Amino acid sequence: MVKQTIQIFARVKPTVRKQQQGIYSIDEDEKLIPSLEIILPRDLADGFVNNKRESYKFKFQRIFDQDANQETIFENIAKPVAESVLAGYNGTIFAYGQTGSGKTFTITGGAERYSDRGIIPRTLSYIFEQSQKDSSKIYTTHISYLEIYNECGYDLLDPRHEASSLEDLPKVTILEDPDQNIHLKNLSLHQATTEEEALNLLFLGDTNRMIAETPMNQASTRSHCIFTIHLSSKEPGSATVRHAKLHLVDLAGSERVAKTGVGGLLLTEAKYINLSLHYLEQVIIALSEKHRLHIPYRNSMMTSVLRDSLGGNCMTTMIATLSLEKRNIDESISTCRFAQRVALIKNEAVLNEEIDPRLMIIRLQKEIQELKDELAIVTGEQKTEALTEAELLQPHKAVCRKNPKEGSASQEKLHVELHLAEKQWYKTMFTHLKALKVEIEHLQLLMDKAKVKLQKEFEAWWAEEATSLQVDTPAVKSLNLTKPFHQAPESLHERPQLLSNKSDVNARKILPSPCPIVYSQEQNSTSASLDDRSVILSL
Numbered sequence: 242m243v244k245q246t247i248q249i250f251a252r253v254k255p256t257v258r259k260q261q262q263g264i265y266s267i268d269e270d271e272k273l274i275p276s277l278e279i280i281l282p283r284d285l286a287d288g289f290v291n292n293k294r295e296s297y298k299f300k301f302q303r304i305f306d307q308d309a310n311q312e313t314i315f316e317n318i319a320k321p322v323a324e325s326v327l328a329g330y331n332g333t334i335f336a337y338g339q340t341g342s343g344k345t346f347t348i349t350g351g352a353e354r355y356s357d358r359g360i361i362p363r364t365l366s367y368i369f370e371q372s373q374k375d376s377s378k379i380y381t382t383h384i385s386y387l388e389i390y391n392e393c394g395y396d397l398l399d400p401r402h403e404a405s406s407l408e409d410l411p412k413v414t415i416l417e418d419p420d421q422n423i424h425l426k427n428l429s430l431h432q433a434t435t436e437e438e439a440l441n442l443l444f445l446g447d448t449n450r451m452i453a454e455t456p457m458n459q460a461s462t463r464s465h466c467i468f469t470i471h472l473s474s475k476e477p478g479s480a481t482v483r484h485a486k487l488h489l490v491d492l493a494g495s496e497r498v499a500k501t502g503v504g505g506l507l508l509t510e511a512k513y514i515n516l517s518l519h520y521l522e523q524v525i526i527a528l529s530e531k532h533r534l535h536i537p538y539r540n541s542m543m544t545s546v547l548r549d550s551l552g553g554n555c556m557t558t559m560i561a562t563l564s565l566e567k568r569n570i571d572e573s574i575s576t577c578r579f580a581q582r583v584a585l586i587k588n589e590a591v592l593n594e595e596i597d598p599r600l601m602i603i604r605l606q607k608e609i610q611e612l613k614d615e616l617a618i619v620t621g622e623q624k625t626e627a628l629t630e631a632e633l634l635q636p637h638k639a640v641c642r643k644n645p646k647e648g649s650a651s652q653e654k655l656h657v658e659l660h661l662a663e664k665q666w667y668k669t670m671f672t673h674l675k676a677l678k679v680e681i682e683h684l685q686l687l688m689d690k691a692k693v694k695l696q697k698e699f700e701a702w703w704a705e706e707a708t709s710l711q712v713d714t715p716a717v718k719s720l721n722l723t724k725p726f727h728q729a730p731e732s733l734h735e736r737p738q739l740l741s742n743k744s745d746v747n748a749r750k751i752l753p754s755p756c757p758i759v760y761s762q763e764q765n766s767t768s769a770s771l772d773d774r775s776v777i778l779s780l
């Protein structure tokens with residue numbers, strides 16, 4: 242388990258006008274904890290001497306000034322998170338700041354130059370590169386892309402739609418199971434086997450993103466977007482699978498409604514954005530207060546989805562994006578204050594390991610077969626009938642959690658859905674196991690044929706040896722060798738039989754295999770072990 246507070250970083254967007262300098266300063270040397278000081282411009286209307294505060298100081302893990310490029314941001318912020326995701330821990334990186342402060346530029350990137358690629362494409366590149374390098378594990382990557390707009394979730398990767406408006410996309414709803422785990426209904430998961438496939442998914446999602454123009458920003462995103470990389474890894478042959486999720490979150494602008502100067506539909510949007518960010522703030526405040534029992538995650542969709550990232554099983558990082566211009570001072574201070582609160586939240590990240598039930602069934606089935614074989618040796622009876630469905634599902638049931646007895650209406654609905662999904666899963670598993678069993682039987686048949694061939698070879702060798710050797714021991718008698726070996730047996734049935742009944746071949750009798758001859762110089766004899774009966778041949 243890794244206990245860690247949420248890491249906070251600040252990124253200052255390059256200013257258009259050079260005269261904006263002098264509004265802030267960065268102190269990198271302050272006992273190794275960098276701080277950002279925002280200096281309030283003097284208002285002469287307040288008089289030359291007044292009690293107004295002149296500056297605010299905020300501490301961050303690291304502050305990236307205007308000249309920090311995308312590569313530096315990735316290397317210092319995203320790469321460590323991607324590394325822990327590859328190791329099996331959940332991770333979240335979210336950008337928070339006012340409209341136009343560079344959230345989308347930081348998370349997704351700019352479209353103009355290749356070097357402007359943001360955290361998402363760079364992280365995808367890194368994850369695919371590392372997983373290909375690591376031959377000790379098998380990695381599987383899935384992508385989902387969720388947009389939350391006016392408290393409704395939309396699947397940005399729905400393959401059936403070419404969205405002309407957001408309403409064309411399937412609505413994503415939240416389901417909560419009895420263990421308070423969040424399930425997102427209708428959010429599609431897409432496997433990406435290469436970096437290119439993953440980037441195509443990002444491109445499809447971005448194309449579907451809602452873009453609305455406001456007076457504040459010509460291409461302002463009015464919604465929250467969560468791009469999630471689901472990474473599973475397992476060692477070959479192992480039934481233990483590690484699942485890790487990496488949420489890369491581009492939140493909507495955090496500015497106050499009054500400042501946006503919009504009305505009508507955009508005002509409604511702004512209120513929703515403010516409301517969900519207000520709920521996010523409430524969750525952050527509740528988490529940063531000690532001994533708070535109730536955390537109001539359920540108040541908004543965004544806090545429900547990010548539940549694990551905030552005060553849960555996740556390594557979380559926040560990037561406060563700042564547009565430090567004179568007109569944005571208040572918003573920048575408010576973003577920094579928010580970050581200071583976020584920095585107090587402690588998360589406990591654990592390795593998300595589970596036993597893959599499918600591999601478990603295969604393993605148990607193999608074990609059952611081995612046990613049956615052993616039993617056949619002891620009892621002489623071979624259990625050949627196919628495993629029953631109940632037998633096949635028994636191991637799976639053992640690894641599945643029990644359902645609770647009762648629940649509310651929504652829980653019942655969830656149970657019905659989970660039950661149907663489980664039924665479908667059983668069906669698929671059963672078909673798969675049946676196919677597997679046919680393959681096992683085929684292999685066993687081949688093995689039996691090989692044994693018969695071996696038996697024949699042994700008999701031929703034995704007949705050859707018998708013609709040149711004199712054998713007269715009780716052991717030989719017990720083999721029913723009543724005729725001298727120099728006389729060839731009249732029929733095959735009179736030869737020593739290793740197969741008790743050849744028709745049993747298809748019933749997969751376990752046959753004793755012939756042992757090699759061991760020559761003993763001291764005893765001047767050759768001893769051959771045949772089954773558990775040994776034959777001493779005098780020379």
Ligand SMILES: Nc1ncnc2c1ncn2[C@@H]1O[C@H](COP(=O)(O)OP(=O)(O)OP(=O)(O)O)[C@@H](O)[C@H]1O
Binds near residue numbers: 254343351493
């Ligand atoms: N560090 C940066 N370097 C260069 N250009 C930047 C940087 N940050 C932002 N920009 C530019 O500023 C503009 C606004 O940035 P961006 O769209 O990322 O803001 P935002 O915070 O995501 O806004 P919104 O809340 O509306 O989504 C874009 O044209 C972007 O290219």
